[in-house]
Amino acid sequence: MAITERSNGQQARGQPDPAAQQRPPEGDPAAGPPGHGPVEEPPGPRSFGGILADPTIRPWLQRGVVALVVLALVWVASSLLLGLVAAALVVVGDVVRRNRTASTVEAWQKASAVERKTERQLRSLEKNGYRVLHARAVPRDDDGVSDGRIDHLVIGPSGVYAIDSEAWDKRLPVRTLSHRKLFHGPFNKKDRLDETAWEAGLASKIISEQVGFEVPVQGSVAIYGPSIPWKVMRVRDVDVYAGNRARGYLRRRPRILTVTDVERIFEAAEESLPPKYPDSD
Structure with missing residues (x-):
């Protein structure tokens, strides 16, 4: 919780047929079957910025970056197996931490x-x-x-x-x-x-x-x-x-x-x- 202005140019040139004004132009792809509105175009692919802004995706991207860094560091210092284990622990630990600290009630954004x-x-x-x-x-x-x-x-x-x-x-x-x-x-x-x-x-x-x-x-x-x-x-x-x-x-x-x-x-x-x-x- 827009008003569209229409041109009066047609009336200045004469009185057009009212029925013709109501009919959609022939071959207009936006005009659907009788009784239907314009056909909605399917949404296009999301931009990378839109994906990063999604609150459900952003935490997983952050976990992935941190996990990759941990994997690389442990792999270089020790072995690939230990690196994979450390990366997995980082992801699981962050999921648990967020679930424990986040409120389950969407309306309660000001909780202490x-x-x-x-x-x-x-x-x-x-x-x-x-x-x-x-x-x-x-x-x-x-x-x-x-x-x-x-x-x-x-x-x-x-x-x-x-x-x-x-x-x-x-x-x-x-x-x-x-x-x-x-x-x-x-x-x-x-x-x-x-x-x-x-x-x-x-x-x-x-x-x-x-x-x-x-x-x-x-x-x-x-x-x-x-x-x-x-x-x-x-x-x-x-x-x-x-x-x-x-x-x-x-x-x-x-x-x-x-x-x-x-x-x-x-x-x-x-x-x-x-x-x-x-x-x-």
Whole structure:
């Protein structure tokens, strides 16, 4: 999310036959059978620059160049067999590295490093019946505009969770006070917890209206960086835990949803909570 100007020269010379204007010229190769538009020419061969610009081909070209260099160096220093083995290891290693660091969600182009870490943990839960949406906006009831974002909305047998991934300074300790306050060094994280609880509560309301029954959404914060001296602590109605425990946090909970419930809730959430970055879709 062009107007073509036509010459009036024919009308200046007289009144032509309207039917003749509508008929394509005889022998015009662009005119197809009656009722059909112009015949599209098949695309020509791609240029070398176009091939290099293809994001699916460029990584393989880069791997190939590096593999050839490694092959040549090892061949000269040792033997052809060792060179082939080294080149193969280079290619396999790069494929594994890219798969581990790349996000599986095309719309999520602005993911942070800690968000990608949580995503990798959640990806392994798919075989256990969990469905995940990343970087979803939480629209307000009145105008559909949202200031909030749920990093990971997880729907699975143990329930529905809104997880925010946080990178905190590892030099500052994390502590709680009476399950009502969370401190990172001298900083009170009350506002951050209240924001997560608000996002989870609004997501619960929106999804519940879509499916026709109440769907509680538990807010949680996965913290990366500082040491967390507990497994899971609920502070201001938000679960707080170390980022590397995100997968265990979900798996250790009792099953409360059926496969049908999970799929129904997932479809409702996907429809009612839009991607935060729709321009990347």
